[in-house]
Amino acid sequence: MTFRYDFAPTPFGDALAVFSDEGIVRFDLSESDDPSVPWLLENVSRQLHAVPEPDPGAADDLVALLDEYFDGEPVRFHEHLALDWRLSEGFSRTALQTITTIAWGETLSYGEVAALAGHPGAARAVGTACRLTPFSIIVPVHRVVRSDGSAGHYGAHPERKRFLLDLESGR
Missing domain, CATH: 3.30.160 (Double Stranded RNA Binding Domain)
Structure with a gap:
């Protein structure tokens, strides 16, 4: 390889x-x-x-x-793009693959992603998968928000997440 x-x-x-x-x-x-x-x-x-x-x-x-x-x-x-998922495995990969289904301009909570990925109650694991994603922007982890609807973090740059969410909402 x-x-x-x-x-x-x-x-x-x-x-x-x-x-x-x-x-x-x-x-x-x-x-x-x-x-x-x-x-x-x-x-x-x-x-x-x-x-x-x-x-x-x-x-x-x-x-x-x-x-x-x-x-x-x-x-x-x-x-x-062909995605090579070798740097993500197990539930993290499942969560990230689920996140690819979130439509432009839409958001889901960490808990909603966990449920869609087949593991209700694994919201924290979804957060970890988002934080460790090997595919920034390509897998739209910025579309995953807190249960109260607030954006939350994006690594050390919550302003980047806000920028991407605003871009997609047309603001």
């Missing part, structure tokens, strides 16, 4: 896109101003047990979809 990476621009800065022979395996919004910092690639390499090679242009299709998305088009990334 070969892995390669490229960067994709977002309103939050460049994001790391890692691809396998089977599809996109990781899409990371950087927590740093420079997503090319070595620790980011080292972390992905540890998870994959392989070092991805740079491949400028590998993310071109993703970049086109992101451009449409950030222009307000209701893009369903998983319908256009």
Whole structure:
């Protein structure tokens, strides 16, 4: 299996896109101003047990979809990109796959996602799956909100979640 990476621009800065022979395996919004910092690639390499090679242009299709998305088009990334789920397993994968069914502009609570994923009462596990998703934006974990309807967190950047929810609601 070969892995390669490229960067994709977002309103939050460049994001790391890692691809396998089977599809996109990781899409990371950087927590740093420079997503090319070595620790980011080292972390992905540890998870994959392989070092991805740079491949400028590998993310071109993703970049086109992101451009449409950030222009307000209701893009369903998983319908256009092959997702390689190797970095998510068990209930986390089930929860994330359930989240891909949440429509543009809609939200579900963590508890509702847990119930749809077949494990009522596993709302906290859904939260963990959202926090650890290997597919930021591509799997719309930002559409999962608290039971009281408030947005909640998005990693260390709740303002990003609010931006994405506002984008999808047309605000």
